[in-house]
Amino acid sequence: MARKTKAEAAATRDSILDAAEKLFAEQGVSRTTLQHIASEAGVTRGAIYWHFLDKGALLQAMMERAKMPLEEAMLLLDTNEGGDPMQDLREYVMTVLRVTASDPKARRVFEIVTLKMEFVADAVVMREGRREKQLIWMQRVETRLKQAKALGSVRQDLDPVTVANGMWIIMDGLIRNWLFDTDAYDLVELGGAVMDTYLSGLRNC
Known part of the structure; x- marks a missing residue:
């Protein structure tokens, strides 16, 4: 049997990842x-083992291939160093919501x-x-919250760890519930309104 070309090998690898994504989404990893x-x-x-050591390695490759929302948001925040901390925080969350809503592969x-x-074990x-x-x-x-406190943009009694946990819980909850039923609400529109409400409660009156 002739050895596959690099292009053919890459195509096989992608077809394996596509199949894994489809089945993991339909019936779960285990x-x-x-x-x-x-x-x-x-x-x-044998073809799978040629490209991936085990199911865990396949999962890792699947993650690396997709544009993940958290990574996109962290890149944005890193490039906006020195901006308005509160606006950065809002945009940070909104980037995660936008990528989740607009990129089918990232969403899956x-x-x-x-x-x-x-x-x-594999996971x-x-x-x-x-x-x-x-x-x-x-x-x-x-x-960012510590920067906002230093600027006097938010209440001085706020605990950055507590606020950060609250933001994570809100964002994670919005996405999880939306994934159960993507017709239930507009993830970006409702997410923006919820974050505006949350962040407004942190600001100095």
Whole structure:
């Protein structure tokens, strides 16, 4: 059998990832076997092992291929250093909501990570990775809140850690509930209104 070209190998890898995304979204990570993925992609299990060490590595590659909302938001906040801290915080959350609502691939992977990834061995690394990104996200929020306090833009009695946790809970809750029923509300419109209400309660009167 002739060796595959790089283009053919890349196409096979993408077809495996596409199949994995589809099945993970439909039936969850733990219920999806490598044989299921191979059948969906029209390849052998050997082809999967040629590209990925195991299901955990496949999950990692799936995450890396998608434009994830949190990463987009963190990039935005990093490039806006020195701006209005409160406006940055709002835009930080809104970027996550916009990417989730507008990018189908990012939305599907985000749904898998948040709703379809049970606490199984294959998903441990992914869970830890998501938790690490959450902590980084919250640290950036806390930094902006401290800047806002120094500028007198928000109440001095606010605890940055508590406020950052509140923002995460609001954002995560908006997305999770929307993923259950995307027709229930406009994620960006309602998310913007909710964040405006939350942030207005932090400002100095």
